[in-house]
Amino acid sequence: MATRKSTVKSATKAGPKRSAATVAKSGAKAAADSAKAAKKVTGKLATQLANKSVTKPSAKRAGHSGGAERILAVDVGGTGLKAAVIDGNGKMLTERLRVATPHPCTPDQLVDELVKLVEPLMAEHPATRISIGFPGVVRNNRVLTAPHFGIEGWHDVPIAESLATRLGGLPVRMINDAEVQGFAAIEGHGIEFVLTLGTGAGTALFRDGELMPHLELAHHPVSKNHAYDEYIGDAARMKAGNKRWNKRVEKVIGILASLVNYDKLWIGGGNAARLTFKLPDNVKTVSNDAGIEGGARLWHPRSLRETRQLPEATQRTGAFE
Numbered sequence: 355m356a357t358r359k360s361t362v363k364s365a366t367k368a369g370p371k372r373s374a375a376t377v378a379k380s381g382a383k384a385a386a387d388s389a390k391a392a393k394k395v396t397g398k399l400a401t402q403l404a405n406k407s408v409t410k411p412s413a414k415r416a417g418h419s420g421g422a423e424r425i426l427a428v429d430v431g432g433t434g435l436k437a438a439v440i441d442g443n444g445k446m447l448t449e450r451l452r453v454a455t456p457h458p459c460t461p462d463q464l465v466d467e468l469v470k471l472v473e474p475l476m477a478e479h480p481a482t483r484i485s486i487g488f489p490g491v492v493r494n495n496r497v498l499t500a501p502h503f504g505i506e507g508w509h510d511v512p513i514a515e516s517l518a519t520r521l522g523g524l525p526v527r528m529i530n531d532a533e534v535q536g537f538a539a540i541e542g543h544g545i546e547f548v549l550t551l552g553t554g555a556g557t558a559l560f561r562d563g564e565l566m567p568h569l570e571l572a573h574h575p576v577s578k579n580h581a582y583d584e585y586i587g588d589a590a591r592m593k594a595g596n597k598r599w600n601k602r603v604e605k606v607i608g609i610l611a612s613l614v615n616y617d618k619l620w621i622g623g624g625n626a627a628r629l630t631f632k633l634p635d636n637v638k639t640v641s642n643d644a645g646i647e648g649g650a651r652l653w654h655p656r657s658l659r660e661t662r663q664l665p666e667a668t669q670r671t672g673a674f675e
Contacts, residue, residue: 426481427649432502432553485649487534532556538648544617
């Protein structure tokens with residue numbers, strides 16, 4: 355009997371132990387399966403999230419790139435027409451192209467030449483807007499004078515609108531070419547004056563980074579009834595020789611210092627590289643590419659005077675905002 359009880363007892367004890375082990379094993383297996391499934395789901399979810407996180411910035415970048423500013427910058431000169439596509443910071447996105455300025459040159463001829471010049475640039479980087487620097491008096495996107503092209507047919511000419519229309523109606527801004535060069539050079543502090551030495555002599559004035567009204571000093575008498583154009587322009591340089599021409603430019607710098615009392619003078623244009631005398635500390639030369647690069651600044655919010663930016667306030671029909 356004792357043996358039988360012992361066997362039964364032993365069997366009874368062993369039974370639950372095996373059952374618990376089985377349950378534990380089953381539980382462990384279920385937990386493992388659960389963990390595996392969870393891991394699979396989590397992995398799939400993580401992959402989806404990762405894909406989303408990759409896709410979104412990529413799409414965002416593509417959208418930003420597509421909407422980035424691409425400005426067709428045009429520099430009209432008395433001897434050459436130059437153009438390039440630049441970004442909103444003035445960095446060139448294409449090479450700078452140049453062709454000779456036709457002479458004689460009517461407004462229609464100029465627009466025709468510019469359209470031919472920029473066609474390959476527009477094909478490579480279609481522009482979203484246009485900036486133009488023109489050697490003369492420009493007001494409200496219209497040419498009032500064009501001394502290098504003559505008098506006849508060059509008063510109150512909508513060159514900017516004509517070019518923009520031929521290029522698909524893009525937004526366009528046009529100012530004097532020396533002013534465009536100045537935008538690429540100025541530091542935005544105090545009174546800064548720009549003198550360009552090219553076919554003629556161009557000038558521009560800035561106060562704390564804002565463009566001031568244009569003065570055609572190039573046609574103001576400077577020596578023996580000679581205007582700046584006739585005194586330090588390229589024709590005068592070739593006639594007088596580089597040495598004498600340099601002395602004239604040095605004299606003009608002194609005159610401008612007394613006249614304008616500038617904090618800084620920037621000298622640009624193709625002939626700036628021909629200067630051989632030591633410049634004063636507050637006088638610097640700028641690259642000839644400035645005539646292109648400055649085109650980006652024409653589209654900065656406060657680049658032009660507040661009369662252009664906030665007309666309601668200046669005309670007393672509204673308030674500054």
